[in-house]
Each structure stands twice: as structure tokens, then as C-alpha cells.
Amino acid sequence: MAKQIKTAITPTREEDYPQWYQQVIKASDMAENSDVRGCMVIKPWGYAIWENIQKNLDNLFKDKGCKNAYFPLFIPKSFFEKEAEHVEGFAKECAVVTHTRLEDDGQGGLKNAGELNEPLIVRPTSETIIGASFSRWINSYRDLPLLINQWANVVRWELRTRLFLRTSEFLWQEGHTVHSEKAAAQEFTMKMLDVYAEFAEKYLALPVIKGEKTASERFPGALNTYCIEAMMQDKKALQSGTSHFLGQNFAKSSDIKFQSSEGKEEYAWTTSWGVSTRLIGALIMAHSDDDGLVLPPGIAPAHIAIIPIYRNDEDRKTVDCFVTELLLKLKDKRYNEEKIRTEYDTREITGGEKNWNWIKKGVPIRLEIGPRDVAKNSVFMGRRDKAHKDKKGVQLDEFVNNIGKYLLEIQQNIFDKAFKFRRDNTAEIDDYQEFVRFFSPKNEKKPEIHGGFAYSHWCGDSGCEEKVKEELKVTIRCIPLEDVKQEGRCICCGKESSGRVCFAKNY
């Protein structure tokens, strides 16, 4: 058996949060840095989480009437330049394709050849290239609304990268919709924000705040950017999804026009919205502990890891038979309308190693099954939402009949824990000195852990926003959509304010 370990992850969250994050990823075998600067390799355990995110979000999108399509990876530079704010926002960090082949350089190496007349940009986002298609597809108001989604890879050249949170290439979905009316586009922008919030809470067990970005944090070219923001365990905010009302900006730059029911030619109204593999970073940082990853059942690649305990071949046969029976009984059980996902771990390592392995991988339920359990017709269950030593024997039928309930409890407990953490680290602050203290390190050795979400008044002036950012590295994460209309005085300048906004340090 593996030796007694106090916690599986070194350092702990308390000791060094950023380093803890890297170690949780390593210990759960989710991803690694690649040989290409800033690009990650998503390993099977991490990718299976992404597949579950994709599958469930995709169903939600299709419920709203969206259809998937696929558009080119490359965007001609001239397209990119059509929308002035847009190019300004993305030009500083893009991969530029300039050549179309490699040729013998006469010195045993290869040189670039086949230079393009116009360089191509590897898509950082696809408004402009999708807009070109939309302008061809749309003729009449009868063609609207057009609700399209794309699952794709995108590239934004990053200098300082961190697995899942900030990588030069990442995977995402980008929805792009076109409407005949301004109000319909605005409504759809909010509808997709709600989809993201619902998904985050129901599947990722991630409580989120819905809000609007200030002008300085808007998507380049958007009229309004809405977001969901979640609190990580270092009390920083992580933006987990965005939905943009683009007005007629992109319709004008891409010439997306339609004939109205009155026969008039009009520019359309568009939206775009996206979430990315960054969600996996949010998942890790919101729920994991010093034993490693903690996965909500809604998104876990495996709900149950089954760990056979045996000393000899006869034991092993006994356990195998019992597990076969268990798997058969679980076959018709469901969680969130999905089959129960199981991993039967038959590797040739010790039971103790396997147990720690699945703890670190965050699997919601571990079952240790040895000959004594078989004799008692029971399983020995450990739950990832409880302490790793807190295990108990459960009769086989009781376990099978309650599997849906256990998973639901685990999902709820993970959510509640994150919700409580956020509540405990959120404050309404009306005094700037208090505001400064709130965001200052409590301990010089742990500069990363401090603060939380401060709901404070803001006058609406970008100068105040900028001043706070410069002084404290604190930004307005969002202007919350709910429950904040209240008069007061700006935390920075003292002028009148009509509501509180959410300030935090952020990723």
C-alpha cells in the first residue's frame, strides 16, 4: 500500500497557489506544455472533460435553435482590417501565415517559399470571415434570425501562458447570430448569457455572477459585452464566458443586409458569444483541493472508479465476477439523463496507488472492492466531496439504487462549497481605505491570496476605473445585472453613483 500522505499535492493552495494549480494539472494528467511556445497538449483526461463540456453545451445551443457550421481557419488581412476597433484589439497577438511551401535552401535545410500576395491571419475569432458568408446567405427578413455556432481552435499569441487559462492556441465555441431587429439581437445576447450561467451552475457546479463589462473591457467592436464571472480559491475572478451585442458594426463592415418585410434594404443586427477551454481552468481553480482535482459529476469523464483489491488470482476472479454484476446493474441508471460512466482500474499497481490516483484525478466516487466486500455483498465507497479517509461500506443494491442520489449530492455539495466561499469573500465596501485593505496581501509570503469581490459604487467614469486599476491592479469585473440599483458615492472620486459594481483582481 502507498505510504500515508498528508496531502497529495505539493505545494498546497496556502503555500503557493499558482504552483499548486500547475501541480493539480500534472497530478491529474490533464494537460502539458508542448514544444510549441504557448501551445498546450490536452491529454485524454483533460480532453474528456472538454468533450463533456462540448456535448452538454451543444445540446443547450441546439435547444435554442442554433446549428453548427465550420468556417476557414485563415482570415485575409484585409478582412481583419474592415472593423477598426476589431483589428486594433487583435493585431498585437496573431499568427501570420506568409508562405505556402518549404523549399530546399541548397544548404541541406528548408527555406520559406510560395509567398502569399496577402498574408493570412490564423483566426483569433471569426466575426469577419463568418460575416462574409452571412452577407451571401442572407437576402430577406425570412432568412432571419440566423443562429450559427462553430466549435474550433483559435490562436492569440500570448507571451505569458498558463495551461487552460491563457494559451496561444485554445479550443472554443463561437456563436454568431443575425437578427432583423435590434431588440431581438439584444434579447438573444442575454439568452446566451443565461445559457452559459445555467451551464456553469448545473454542470460545472460553478456559481457565477452575470453582468455587463465596462467600455474598457468590451470585445473590440461590440456595443455591449456581457459576461459570467466566477471566484477562484485565491479570491480572484475568472471570466468564464462572454456574450456580445455587436449592434450593426459588423453588419456594416461585412455588408450583411436584408430586405425587410416592407421591402426596404436594411443592415442586420448581430451577436457573438463564446466559451473556451478556459472553463477547465475555472473548474480546477474553483473546486480542487490539496489532494488534487475535484470534478463535479455533471462533467466528470468517469463518475465511478472501481478499484479491485486482491492478493491472489482466486481473489481477483471473485472480484471480477462481482464487478461484472455491478456494471450490469448500473447499466440502466442515469445521472443528468446520461449513462453512469465507470472506470474499472485493472492496472498492475497497488490498490493504494490506484486510490490516490483517482483522488488526484477528481473522480466523484471511488469503490474499493475486495473479497471481504464481495462476501458481504457490499462495496467500500469513498466520495471526492468528503475527506479521503471518510469511506464506508454500502450494500450493493443500496449503492446501485442510490447512485443518482449520491451524484446529485456530490454535485450540490461542490456547488455549495464554492458558493459559500464566494459569499464569505464578498463585501460591500464604501470607503476607499477599506477597499485598499481588502485588496492588500494579508501575509507578505502569500501575495497571491487576498481580497475577493468588492461591491462598491462607481460613478461611471473610465478615469476612476483606470486609477483603481493602476493603484491596486483591481478592475471592474462587471456591472452586475441584478440587485445593485442603489444610490451612493463613487469609491474612487466620491461623485454620485447609481449602483454598485463588482471589483476584483482577475485572471
Place this chain on the structure above:
Amino acid sequence: MAKQIKTAITPTREEDYPQWYQQVIKASDMAENSDVRGCMVIKPWGYAIWENIQKNLDNLFKDKGCKNAYFPLFIPKSFFEKEAEHVEGFAKECAVVTHTRLEDDGQGGLKNAGELNEPLIVRPTSETIIGASFSRWINSYRDLPLLINQWANVVRWELRTRLFLRTSEFLWQEGHTVHSEKAAAQEFTMKMLDVYAEFAEKYLALPVIKGEKTASERFPGALNTYCIEAMMQDKKALQSGTSHFLGQNFAKSSDIKFQSSEGKEEYAWTTSWGVSTRLIGALIMAHSDDDGLVLPPGIAPAHIAIIPIYRNDEDRKTVDCFVTELLLKLKDKRYNEEKIRTEYDTREITGGEKNWNWIKKGVPIRLEIGPRDVAKNSVFMGRRDKAHKDKKGVQLDEFVNNIGKYLLEIQQNIFDKAFKFRRDNTAEIDDYQEFVRFFSPKNEKKPEIHGGFAYSHWCGDSGCEEKVKEELKVTIRCIPLEDVKQEGRCICCGKESSGRVCFAKNY
């Protein structure tokens, strides 16, 4: 109602096959050329077919123990150069990223900036970048076999492109596996070829020939390349999937070593295998007719299109209620273990237009439902495997109870038709003059339609292969795996041969 149309697609297959292909795609609204040279836009109807291909193939891969992962889009030039044949094979057609940002050029435009020290190649295939990860992941024989698949976009710069068949960017899956024994790797190579053949026949209704490629058509760097080849309706062959035994070539260039059970360090044995959006091209060209696309139920985005027929609001309400009942009754029905996929077409166009629309989109079953059908408690059914006028009334319950049977029949009929077409256009040929005639146009006006598959003897000499290719543009599609061991004389040089190979013109 729409006016009587003889065929929906102009030109017909007989009149101009390549143009017919483009028109089928246009009429079914599957894809279009983009503004980026050689890159296509896959529209919702085409992408939904790809999603069905993905979903079903992915299940088959997972049944074989494969897991999905994701690797970088970019490959450093130096990685690419590690395997000599490999770089030789792909260097002539690759997208090269040389810069990482755009900068103001001082003249109102943008210039390339942030030049990379080492250019990055947009992956044309991922053996080298995946190999780098595998060499980190694998230490011991206990880590093997490693069975990984990736769904991704790849880029091979093409000058002459055709939607789905040959595009600069395409979507595919690439499987990459590592084994400790040569025989195990060879066996897995064949296993995945079988998966492709099974998938093509069961889902795409596409009869395929399994065989091995000759040396000249091998994947650059492979020891053996196996393929599935299908016959299109212009009698040309289309390679629809490949599986490569890579020996230790890539293990050596990527340093993929493992400690054997005897404690010796050894190079591993690898395989790779892939299919792409080209399968959609195969699907179109194998089954479609002069009325447009014909989709096998195994892969159709909708199994049934429901077309309401009404003259006034009251009719419409009657039909709506009836359709609601129909949809409810279909809810628990299955085809290939999947739910029955339906489209209720409520657009504001005539029933005749809708009917032609769904014919051209290839949907297997069309149901026209008007007040008279409701009164009789029946539906008026048209099947895409029958003539478009061949429609008949069916009692509602009879229809619902038999939906699985209808779809199975349609799937089988589509397969049988393609199988018969291939059989009728395949010949064993032992005389070169006859061989020449077989591959010569029968009609000067239709240079595209001629020949078929010729099973002829080949001595194994690449000179003969090259000569036939130069003289007739006919290549050896594969050395079939089955039923061809038979002595004879090479069709080209008359020397001894131990078996027939499959010659054809190809895409």
C-alpha cells in the same frame, strides 16, 4: 405548387459529371467556397453530416480502446524535418507562420511584425508533434499500447481545389498508436482499416475495397499503407480512408522508447490512420442522382422531413395537431440505436417548393400531411430511394410501427445500388489493348465517364505502374487484401505476377 421539373439538378451526371457534383452541393446547401483561396465553408446541412460521421466513428474508436486528445496546430519546422520522407512528402504544400503580430506600417496599413526565430508549419498531419508528446508519456511496456485519436483541422496547400474532395483546410481525425511489438502494431493497423470499412458500409452505405497501397502511393514515412477505395458514379475510385503501419520510423525520429518487460530499452512501433471530410465527397458522388443528394439514413441529419399542406389557418391547426401526435409517437422509436431525427418544415413557402427542397437535400423520407390525410389518419410518404413521384398513403400507426424497417430498407437499397454499380463496372482484364479500351472515353463529349475498376495482373515493378499512369492516367488503387492470389502475367510487361491488383482512374 412548383412547376413540373424533370430533374432538379442541371447539368445531369450524364451531361457533365464534375459540374453536376458542384450543383448537388449547391442545391443541398452543404458547403460553399470561402474568400480564402482553397478553404471551404461547411454549411449547417453539410456540417450536420460531419457531426454524424464524428459521433458514430468516435464510438467505434472508443470501442477499440482509443481515447481522444488534442495537440498543437503548429509544428516547429525542425520537427517536421526529423523524418526525411515525411518532410519530402509534405513540404510542397504547407502553410508557414512567420510572424506573431501586425503593426502600423505608417501608411495607414498593417505590416507583419514579431518575426519568429523558427517558422511554424500549420499541421498537415501530426505524427511529429504527437511523437514528441508520446516520447514523454511512454516509459515502460506497461504504458503500452497507447491508443490516441485527435479530431482536428489540417492544412495542405492545394492549388486546384474542389469542395470536400480537395481543399487547403479540411477536417479529419487522425489516430496515433504505439505498441511494444511489431506484430501488435501491424494487427492494430488492420483493425482500424476494418473499422473504416465497417463504418463506410454500415453508415455511409458505401461498398469499399480494402487493400494495400503500392510503394509509390504510401504515406510519406510509412512501411505499409492500407486503404479503403470506393467507386464513384463516374467510375473513378475515391480513397476514403487510410491506415498506416509506420514501423519504427517515427519512433526513431521522435525518440519514442520504452523499457521492455526484460528491462531492455527498445524503440516502439507506431501506427496512424485517418478519415476526413472527403468522406462527404464520397457520399455525394456514390449515391446522389439527378434530383440531388441521396443520404443513407445512417448519416442523414434528418431521417424524416414533414411537409404540412394547408390552404388556410384552420387546415394548418388541424395539421399541426396531427404532427404533434406523430412526433410524440416517434419519440421512442430508434434507428441504429439513435432517435429518429425529424424536421418539421413550417417555412412560408409552398408545399411543392418544400418537397423539392428536401429531395435535393437527400432526406430519406418525406411526409406530406394535409387535412385529407389527417381525416384518413394517414401520412403521404415519399422515399428518396424511389422515384420522386412514387409516393403513397400509409396509416399513421403503420408508419410509426414500421419506421425502423423503412429506414433499414432505404439504407440497404442505397448500398445495393452502389454495390451493383461497382460490380457492373468492374472487370478482370488480361490484355493491354482491352485495358486501354476499358479506360478510354466511350463518348468524346463525356471524357469523364469511362472505365471502372480493372483487376489485372501486375509484376510488382514500379516502372510498369509508372508507365500505365503516364499512358492512361490510371493508377493502382490498391493490392486487394482478399481473393486475388492467382498466377498470371503483368498487364504491362508480361512478366510473371502472383495476383491481380485494382487499377482505376482516381480522385
